[in-house]
Amino acid sequence: MSMSIEECAVARPGFPKPFPETPANVTEQFKMSGKVTVVNGAADGIGLAVAEGIAEAGGHVALWYNSNDMAVTRAEELARAHNVKTKAYKVNVTDAEAVQRTVAAVVDDFGQLDVFVANAGTAISKPILEQTLDEYKFQMAVNVDGVVHCAKYAGEVFRRQGRGNLIITSSMSAHVVNVPVDQPVYNGTKAFVTQFGKCLAREWRDFARVNVISPGFFDTKMGASDRCVHEAYRMAVLGRQGHTKEIKGLYLYLASDASTYTTGADMIVDGGYTLA
Numbered sequence: 001m002s003m004s005i006e007e008c009a010v011a012r013p014g015f016p017k018p019f020p021e022t023p024a025n026v027t028e029q030f031k032m033s034g035k036v037t038v039v040n041g042a043a044d045g046i047g048l049a050v051a052e053g054i055a056e057a058g059g060h061v062a063l064w065y066n067s068n069d070m071a072v073t074r075a076e077e078l079a080r081a082h083n084v085k086t087k088a089y090k091v092n093v094t095d096a097e098a099v100q101r102t103v104a105a106v107v108d109d110f111g112q113l114d115v116f117v118a119n120a121g122t123a124i125s126k127p128i129l130e131q132t133l134d135e136y137k138f139q140m141a142v143n144v145d146g147v148v149h150c151a152k153y154a155g156e157v158f159r160r161q162g163r164g165n166l167i168i169t170s171s172m173s174a175h176v177v178n179v180p181v182d183q184p185v186y187n188g189t190k191a192f193v194t195q196f197g198k199c200l201a202r203e204w205r206d207f208a209r210v211n212v213i214s215p216g217f218f219d220t221k222m223g224a225s226d227r228c229v230h231e232a233y234r235m236a237v238l239g240r241q242g243h244t245k246e247i248k249g250l251y252l253y254l255a256s257d258a259s260t261y262t263t264g265a266d267m268i269v270d271g272g273y274t275l276a
């Protein structure tokens with residue numbers, strides 16, 4: 001049963017909490033100078049755009065990759081172009097010990113961890129009746145276990161520091177049943193991480209913010225396949241896939257002091273796909 005109006009009128013000790021001591025000027029709020037961000041899946045696609053956005057705003061970036069070692073070159077390019085510190089790390093997010101070790105290595109190398117962008121993902125887009133159990137387990141390992149591993153070990157650092165910020169790349173597939181290709185396992189993994197992120201926003205309320213970004217189709221390796229691309233154009237109100245430059249600003253917003261009152265949010269950026 002909810003509290004009565006009289007019970008609610010009693011002030012609770014420690015509330016309201018103070019406003020943050022952040023700049024009032026919005027361009028100052030977006031600056032990432034002095035902050036350290038990990039982005040995984042950072043060699044290409046959405047993750048690379050996120051790493052670029054953070055570096056363009058003056059932040060230091062640890063670019064995590066699994067198989068695409070272009071991350072090493074990209075890290076060097078970003079450091080040169082924006083006069084920030086960067087480093088590439090090879091880590092498979094399905095390996096909990098590797099994630100724990102690499103989070104510790106980032107803290108050793110950079111001295112702190114302010115933002116973790118859990119962006120790595122994979123999809124084997126098939127109906128469950130055509131999917132093998134190994135394919136199911138593989139998607140669960142990357143999309144679910146991988147996010148849990150990253151959240152757990154980044155979260156331990158956030159709690160120790162007394163501050164932190166986790167951003168999870170989910171998908172509009174956590175909200176709708178994509179058409180025309182049935183892919184219940186991928187969609188289910190994304191529904192898990194969306195709800196997981198919201199729950200962490202509450203669990204970590206005293207020391208960290210947690211938010212979720214749910215992209216629609218973006219023109220990357222994981223974007224609309226030949227089998228569904230024309231339907232993707234038809235379903236998106238804007239009539240196309242997104243370009244990765246059209247989403248990095250949202251990651252920067254959530255990573256920066258522009259969003260200090262935003263936690264537990266799930267932001268859909270899908271060109272209007274889920275309106276239908």
Ligand SMILES: NC(=O)c1ccc[n+]([C@@H]2O[C@H](COP(=O)([O-])OP(=O)(O)OC[C@H]3O[C@@H](n4cnc5c(N)ncnc54)[C@H](OP(=O)(O)O)[C@@H]3O)[C@@H](O)[C@H]2O)c1
Nearest residue numbers: 041045046066067068092093120121171217218220222223
């Ligand atoms: N593009 C879309 O239409 C779309 C829509 C909704 C959601 N998303 C989500 O957006 C995120 C980024 O995808 P993207 O579109 O940018 O495609 P992408 O360029 O293929 O990025 C996927 C990234 O995940 C990394 N990855 C895969 N397995 C990994 C593992 N075991 N350990 C560590 N990293 C691993 C890959 O790293 P390596 O290349 O180094 O192996 C790759 O950089 C994914 O979570 C995806 O589900 C994408």
